[in-house]
Amino acid sequence: MSGRGGERGERAERRERREPPPPGLLVVDKPAGWTSHDVVGRARRLMGTRRVGHAGTLDPMATGVLVLGIERATKLLGHLALDTKSYLATIRLGLATTTDDAEGEPLGAPADTGALTDAAVDEGVAALTGEIAQVPSSVSAIKVDGRRAYERARAGEDVVLGARPVTVSRFDVLATRTEGPFRDLDVLVDCSSGTYVRALARDLGAGLGVGGHLTALRRTRVGPFTLARARTLEVLGAEQEEHGRAGLSLDLDAAVAVAFPRRDADADEAAGLAHGRPLPAGGAAGTVGVFGPDGHVIGLVADDRGAARPVLVLAPA
Structure with a gap:
């Protein structure tokens, strides 16, 4: 295939082959006149993925902090302490x-x-x-x-x-x-x-x-997310132009570390939690982020009936 049709086909194939972005949070400084859903739609194009969700809706007239989850981090949104x-x-x-x-x-x-x-x-x-x-x-x-x-x-x-x-x-x-x-x-x-x-x-x-x-x-x-972490859609658009997609505000590990108390697990505990098995009770109140020996987050747990039971498993399948 040659000509413009061929070029379009090649671009489409490159888009299909492009790997999804890493999971994490995108903290946006929402502009006035945009709905939260509008911002999600824009973020999908900026990040090159459909897996984008938002937490803490803002009215169209309002501006400021809007927290978005990207890829696996969309599962994290419902557990963030944004109260x-x-x-x-x-x-x-x-x-x-x-x-x-x-x-x-x-x-x-x-x-x-x-x-x-x-x-x-x-x-x-x-x-x-x-x-x-x-x-x-x-x-x-x-x-x-x-x-x-x-x-x-x-x-x-x-x-x-x-x-x-x-x-x-x-x-x-x-x-x-x-x-x-x-x-x-x-x-x-x-x-x-x-x-x-x-x-x-x-x-x-x-x-x-x-x-x-x-x-x-x-x-x-x-919650713990302030304007200091937020970026405008114009800045994110410039990042996309330069790098092919906008960058995260916090990757998944950093997001959990910011939002939850931390617990470090050994290799056996990390493997068990990755498969949904509870850990020994840690004594902490509320939800805790558990990190494996490699420093990556495995999931969230909360003490219940004498054990730290999984609230959310975040380790990749």
């Missing part, structure tokens, strides 16, 4: 919206926030700090009778969600600005998984009697 998160956000006081953020329609006319005192704002923030009961936004991804709440809300249904316990361990006002009738607050939030920063903006505005919504959101940390 604490940190955000930088901007809350606009003076107007509520249908979605609790800037993408929604205004609910009524703007309120004048000129009479709001710093003390009142601080009191409102304090009331939303600690262990609180929070009603998620009606456009959240929570399922109601098998359908996402946002699907029902956008179809015109009246979606009412129940309050859920969440923990806001830090809610600091970093700066304030006056924008016409509005008061904008730049805030830092540390919270448990399942906390909606949009709902904090809504509830703060409601408590102050002026309404509120979120205008910007940037996730700076999820």
Whole structure:
């Protein structure tokens, strides 16, 4: 075969022969306007594999840390301790919206926030700090009778969600600005998984009697993964151009070492765990990463009924 058709065929054959990337985590600095699924699709092309998954979904308007699993590391995502998160956000006081953020329609006319005192704002923030009961936004991804709440809300249904316990361990006002009738607050939030920063903006505005919504959101940390490890899609694209595929943020061994306490196994223990057999109890609380004599991760275990039983085997088949 010759000509352009032959060249295309040769390129296709090279793609088919190309080895899959090594397993690990890719920490992406998600751009605004992209869904988490959009980022997964882009990562599949950047990494040259279909085996890509994500943990800790971000709204399209949000930017920041999105953790992706590549190849065998997709199995790791459900076991990562991603139960604490940190955000930088901007809350606009003076107007509520249908979605609790800037993408929604205004609910009524703007309120004048000129009479709001710093003390009142601080009191409102304090009331939303600690262990609180929070009603998620009606456009959240929570399922109601098998359908996402946002699907029902956008179809015109009246979606009412129940309050859920969440923990806001830090809610600091970093700066304030006056924008016409509005008061904008730049805030830092540390919270448990399942906390909606949009709902904090809504509830703060409601408590102050002026309404509120979120205008910007940037996730700076999820579990142990911070923006320091995150790379933009532009940087990843440049890596692909230069090397044929983008590089991992953490290979599988490093990912487990960062996310879990470490236990080293001897050759017999490593071989047994690779085949799903338990190890002697190690005495550690929670899930532990087990590494073989060669320094590579074998799997995750947790003490149960007098033995360290496999939670996940990560050694290649």
